[in-house]
Amino acid sequence: MISNLLKRVAVATAAFAAVAGAAVTSPALALDISGAGATFPYPIYAKWAETYKAETGNGLNYQSIGSGGGIKQIKARTVTFGATDKPLTGQELDADKLIQWPQVIGGIVPVINLDGVKPGDLVLDGPTVAKIFLGQITSWDDAAIKKLNPKAKLAATPIVVVHRSDGSGTTFNFTNYLSKVSEDWKSKVGENTAVEWPAGIGAKGNEGVANNVANTKGAIGYVEYAYAKQNKLTFTKLVNKDGKTVAPTTPTFQAAASNADWANAPGFYQILTDQPGAQSWPITAATFILLPKAPQDTAAAGEALKFFGWAFAKGGKAAEELDYIPLPANVVAMIKKSWTANVKDASGKPLASNN
CATH class of the missing domain: 3.40.190.10 (Periplasmic binding protein-like II)
Structure with missing residues (x-):
């Protein structure tokens, strides 16, 4: 039996494929963003992508293949961004010249x-x-x-x-x-x-x-x-x-x-399981985005930052409807500051200057 969610996934996947096809036949019409990784956030990424394409004409081709696959693909630079529910340590990020940030929280x-x-x-x-x-x-x-x-x-x-x-x-x-x-x-x-x-x-x-x-x-x-x-x-x-x-x-x-102390977490590394508090759900987790600090395709990377910036600004209601937790405004401000400081083109210009 195919569930309602999988039907939605199939529709979203078809939409992503259509966007990618349109980009091939009419490259001037849209800029396609490619990503791969965690299945944990796929429902909300699919919803955001649908709304973002309707607003901007730009689409997201996201492969829901698991965090391990997403980490491998972004390290190999075969996608614009990777997505993982296991955050990388500061040492791992430095080794692969990546920036990392939390995008949404779930259970x-x-x-x-x-x-x-x-x-x-x-x-x-x-x-x-x-x-x-x-x-x-x-x-x-x-x-x-x-x-x-x-x-x-x-x-x-x-x-x-x-x-x-x-x-x-x-x-x-x-x-x-x-x-x-x-x-x-x-x-x-x-x-x-x-x-x-x-x-x-x-x-x-x-x-x-x-x-x-x-x-x-x-x-x-x-x-x-x-x-x-x-x-x-x-x-x-x-x-x-x-x-x-x-x-x-x-x-x-x-x-x-x-309980998350994002301000004092290098690379925004946080594990949220087994947190104290009478109301705390024991297996809560953030899901993270990985992006190269010096992207090979600066246009796609810049568009990815616009997409995730848009999601922070306009995607909160959709996230809550799917029972994800949007990040607080002060954490979003820290994340955007890290974009400006770390993601740059070959000349050293920040790609997030207009996000």
Whole structure:
């Protein structure tokens, strides 16, 4: 069954292809921006691209291939920009002469497929999620799950773990969270964009995980919240760092994001998992853009900065409608200042001077 989100993705992809085709046949009509990477922000990038093209005539050809692929492509300079949910360190950015900034914030949620269980009915905590993905808890009527859900009627349904098969920033943030809440996970698996999964089946992209969970009884996976919402998947609540049970909502994502100290983060490097606060969603993450400091195609890079500047200025409402969190105005100002200071043409002129 094709979900509403995947239908929208297909439409957006077709639109991107049409834009690219138009650029080939009539290059004077539009300037195409190419990007690749994270599937986490794809729903909002697709929405922004649609609106931006209607306003400016310029389009976005974005390949939703996972953060690992996006990092590889921008390092190889085969796209105008890369997108990743795993931020690069200052040393990594310097080595590849890249600039990095957060574009939007969202939440990663466990999603399940259990008969009679509605979104938010089931509560899990970090250690229990870790044991499930370690393959140590294999049935939905396990005592650890029952303890967290004493009133739930849980059958002895086998648990089917679904995880990402591609290099993924969503996986990085999910495994980073599990490493913080489970010493067993940290020592046996650890955190990265790709790990050696102890259990389960792999699927490509947030789209693939969402589809597999939707079509597999007893399944559990992890996806960006927009995918859970648009696919009408059953998400779980989580117990956060303060011991409070919270649901994935805009306020709980905002509560976690409020702890970010962007001003003192070189390269805007921030990890937002397992943040303190009674209202904080435990697996909150920013998604980042990577751009060369000295782009080969200055026209495309300049247009990319215009696009992302436009998204900061006009894309907030669309982001909120898809349950992403726009960045605060003071953080946007810091980001734009970094554009001016770092992204320049061959003569040293900032490409963002008019953004």
